[in-house]
Amino acid sequence: MALSEARKTPVDHKILDGRVIGEGIRAEVAREARALADAGWPPRLISIAVGDTDAAMIYIRNQQRVAEKLGIAFEQKLFPAEATRAEVLAAIAALNADPRVTGIIIQRPVPDHLLIKELQGAVHPFKDVEGMHPASIGNIVYNDLVMGPCTSVAAVEMLKHTGLRLQGLEVVVIGHSEIVGKPIAFLLMSEGATVTVCHHMTRNLQVHSRQADAVFVAVGKPGLVTGNMIKPGAAVIDIGINQIDLPDGGTRVVGDADYDSCYDVAGWITPVPGGVGPVTVSILLRNLVTAAKLQRGHYERAFRGGFTPCAPAVAPVAE
Amino acid sequence: MALSEARKTPVDHKILDGRVIGEGIRAEVAREARALADAGWPPRLISIAVGDTDAAMIYIRNQQRVAEKLGIAFEQKLFPAEATRAEVLAAIAALNADPRVTGIIIQRPVPDHLLIKELQGAVHPFKDVEGMHPASIGNIVYNDLVMGPCTSVAAVEMLKHTGLRLQGLEVVVIGHSEIVGKPIAFLLMSEGATVTVCHHMTRNLQVHSRQADAVFVAVGKPGLVTGNMIKPGAAVIDIGINQIDLPDGGTRVVGDADYDSCYDVAGWITPVPGGVGPVTVSILLRNLVTAAKLQRGHYERAFRGGFTPCAPAVAPVAE
Numbered sequence: 061m062a063l064s065e066a067r068k069t070p071v072d073h074k075i076l077d078g079r080v081i082g083e084g085i086r087a088e089v090a091r092e093a094r095a096l097a098d099a100g101w102p103p104r105l106i107s108i109a110v111g112d113t114d115a116a117m118i119y120i121r122n123q124q125r126v127a128e129k130l131g132i133a134f135e136q137k138l139f140p141a142e143a144t145r146a147e148v149l150a151a152i153a154a155l156n157a158d159p160r161v162t163g164i165i166i167q168r169p170v171p172d173h174l175l176i177k178e179l180q181g182a183v184h185p186f187k188d189v190e191g192m193h194p195a196s197i198g199n200i201v202y203n204d205l206v207m208g209p210c211t212s213v214a215a216v217e218m219l220k221h222t223g224l225r226l227q228g229l230e231v232v233v234i235g236h237s238e239i240v241g242k243p244i245a246f247l248l249m250s251e252g253a254t255v256t257v258c259h260h261m262t263r264n265l266q267v268h269s270r271q272a273d274a275v276f277v278a279v280g281k282p283g284l285v286t287g288n289m290i291k292p293g294a295a296v297i298d299i300g301i302n303q304i305d306l307p308d309g310g311t312r313v314v315g316d317a318d319y320d321s322c323y324d325v326a327g328w329i330t331p332v333p334g335g336v337g338p339v340t341v342s343i344l345l346r347n348l349v350t351a352a353k354l355q356r357g358h359y360e361r362a363f364r365g366g367f368t369p370c371a372p373a374v375a376p377v378a379e
Numbered sequence: 380m381a382l383s384e385a386r387k388t389p390v391d392h393k394i395l396d397g398r399v400i401g402e403g404i405r406a407e408v409a410r411e412a413r414a415l416a417d418a419g420w421p422p423r424l425i426s427i428a429v430g431d432t433d434a435a436m437i438y439i440r441n442q443q444r445v446a447e448k449l450g451i452a453f454e455q456k457l458f459p460a461e462a463t464r465a466e467v468l469a470a471i472a473a474l475n476a477d478p479r480v481t482g483i484i485i486q487r488p489v490p491d492h493l494l495i496k497e498l499q500g501a502v503h504p505f506k507d508v509e510g511m512h513p514a515s516i517g518n519i520v521y522n523d524l525v526m527g528p529c530t531s532v533a534a535v536e537m538l539k540h541t542g543l544r545l546q547g548l549e550v551v552v553i554g555h556s557e558i559v560g561k562p563i564a565f566l567l568m569s570e571g572a573t574v575t576v577c578h579h580m581t582r583n584l585q586v587h588s589r590q591a592d593a594v595f596v597a598v599g600k601p602g603l604v605t606g607n608m609i610k611p612g613a614a615v616i617d618i619g620i621n622q623i624d625l626p627d628g629g630t631r632v633v634g635d636a637d638y639d640s641c642y643d644v645a646g647w648i649t650p651v652p653g654g655v656g657p658v659t660v661s662i663l664l665r666n667l668v669t670a671a672k673l674q675r676g677h678y679e680r681a682f683r684g685g686f687t688p689c690a691p692a693v694a695p696v697a698e
Contacts, residue, residue, distance in 0.1 A: 198513030198518075230582070252580045254581040254582070255576055257573065261547040268573070268575075
């Protein structure tokens with residue numbers, strides 16, 4: 061059977077199908093979103109994009125489509141490329157303070173005069189559904205796995221679907237970016253895995269990758285991981301998304317793993333597209349539901365007790 | 380030469396002497412503290428202890444002694460064991476807002492009715508000289524190596540004193556605690572090392588440790604790392620502090636590495652006591668100086684511009 065066929069066969073248990081896994085998560089999210097709406101906390105997601113966002117538009121539309129399918133409101137705020145730092149920060153502050161806003165996403169890239177980290181840091185941690193605020197990242201380190209960075213959480217979710225026991229599992233993460241590689245490493249450490257993080261400065265990548273029960277790759281280099289670099293039966297979780305040119309002039313999206321040679325050796329593998337990607341947007345919406353619960357909990361703790369000297373200066377009605 | 384003698388010989392280049400390394404850092408801190416004081420920003424450290432702090436008292440007194448030696452003011456705030464959560468949080472809030480307070484340490488342990496993480500999270504990140512706020516931890520992940528957790532920074536400082544090039548270095552960290560093991564891993568990743576984090580669930584610790592150019596151990600188990608577990612010439616950085624009973628009825632403080640057998644094989648080794656410990660308090664005070672600079676920078680940015688409609692409502696003097 062040709063591998064390109066195998067890839068399309070739904071009964072192939074080697075393939076971690078992101079569409080199927082994502083669907084399971086979304087069904088649960090839809091249920092929780094309805095319950096929250098019934099309790100007065102309808103989840104609503106705001107996407108902020110600054111300047112030319114053509115590159116991001118495909119992601120944004122996909123987020124919107126999935127959100128609305130689950131009955132979750134999605135709203136785009138588009139700023140011109142000339143929007144100043146102060147304007148964008150003021151808009152974020154207003155959204156932080158707006159009770160109708162559950163979560164805020166800052167779409168990348170932003171124009172050069174803005175710092176993406178500053179904007180992300182300005183989002184209240186309870187509304188940071190991308191899990192990119194330094195405090196959100198710090199909380200992962202502290203094992204508070206509340207709202208983790210979506211792509212990383214999605215990648216770890218794929219591994220969980222293999223049924224492998226994560227405690228003591230030998231895992232190699234290739235790529236040490238702040239937004240994918242490192243968070244994957246922390247999430248896996250919190251699950252009890254033994255994690256090695258490799259990158260372009262690693263001297264003996266193969267020595268590490270061939271020992272691993274699971275290999276995550278998030279580098280942005282097509283074909284970086286080949287079948288001879290992994291242990292037979294290992295799980296290959298591919299987070300790379302690369303557009304390559306085909307001889308016929310067309311293009312194709314591939315991951316960082318050489319799919320066919322890895323498929324032969326691996327016990328499980330995520331296709332690209334159709335692997336981690338479709339799960340990522342589901343995790344974003346799961347984070348949104350979590351954000352709504354955090355905000356609800358905070359509100360209820362603040363108001364449940366009724367009037368106290370520290371509460372807003374509204375006198376209780378005399379009996 | 381008996382190893383116990385080797386340990387005391389100052390010309391033994393194998394030994395990473397924390398007293399010598401700490402002294403170098405403190406000389407620089409003293410210079411910077413004087414310059415800050417001359418500019419109107421004298422660094423001042425506040426230590427908060429709640430309840431019975433006998434166990435911590437030896438550390439607190441040492442912090443105070445070192446701080447005052449460098450001309451840095453140190454003040455202890457002792458709360459009774461019955462202090463409520465609200466009282467301690469209010470005290471922290473007041474210290475955050477006090478311009479005379481540069482840095483705040485929360486001494487461990489705290490009584491059971493208080494959560495150390497909540498208290499640490501209440502310290503403003505610019506005054507968090509222990510580097511324990513989730514945002515401080517998150518900033519390490521983001522490679523903002525401003526104020527890292529003291530013990531972890533001290534341990535990495537020891538490795539730097541070997542002269543080994545950290546880029547591409549194979550490092551194994553044994554212990555995945557939030558306050559030591561994990562931060563060491565992030566700090567090393569930021570320096571370009573290839574890092575594996577092992578712990579009690581790791582199935583093949585020796586396989587990892589024997590491949591490493593440097594082994595960090597922070598577990599709290601005397602004798603956990605023995606000479607046969609490390610590669611000849613590797614650096615052994617021992618963060619463990621364990622009190623063991625001696626046959627004669629006395630006690631002795633040892634690390635997590637079996638010193639004598641590791642000494643034979645290692646290229647460098649940190650003694651316990653006298654290794655990472657004395658460097659940790661130096662890093663705490665270096666963080667304090669960094670905190671003063673952060674606060675100064677923030678103040679100057681806010682006030683330098685003179686009156687603007689957003690500044691405090693004080694009218695400029697008419698010409």
